[in-house]
Amino acid sequence: MAYVVTDKCINCKYTTCVEVCPVDAFHEGENTLVINPSTCIDCSLCEAECPIEAIIPDSEDHEKMDDMLSFAEQQSDVWPVIVQEKSPMKGAEEAAKIADKWELRSHEAAQT
Ligand code: SF4
Ligand code: F3S
Numbered sequence: 776m777a778y779v780v781t782d783k784c785i786n787c788k789y790t791t792c793v794e795v796c797p798v799d800a801f802h803e804g805e806n807t808l809v810i811n812p813s814t815c816i817d818c819s820l821c822e823a824e825c826p827i828e829a830i831i832p833d834s835e836d837h838e839k840m841d842d843m844l845s846f847a848e849q850q851s852d853v854w855p856v857i858v859q860e861k862s863p864m865k866g867a868e869e870a871a872k873i874a875d876k877w878e879l880r881s882h883e884a885a886q887t
Pocket of ligand 1 (some may be wrong): 777778795796797798799800801810814817818819820821822840865
């Protein structure tokens with residue numbers, strides 16, 4: 776079991792989720808985060824921290840669950856760990872209103 780960052784996070788990245796994680800399971804890409812499914816200990820602490828409810832358990836019914844888990848597994852190998860909250864992405868409030876952003880995900884790492 777692990778928790779999963781869904782496509783709701785894309786182009787938002789509020790990052791309030793990362794600081795509560797006891798095992799530093801979050802990795803940051805250009806326009807979204809992923810949780811490393813191998814690192815996550817399923818503590819559920821991050822779920823309540825996301826203001827747009829973008830984090831769900833992998834046991835939840837979601838049509839893209841398999842894709843999201845594969846993406847998280849792949850990108851955890853290449854994206855850096857993020858442990859400190861930072862400012863959300865520009866336009867996050869507007870982006871949060873868009874449903875189904877899966878195709879907008881970037882495979883690029885976060886710009887530093
Ligand atoms: Fe980290 Fe717990 Fe969230 Fe997993 S469920 S990513 S261990 S805070
Ligand atoms: Fe994304 Fe929510 Fe964390 S928008 S960065 S999952 S706080």
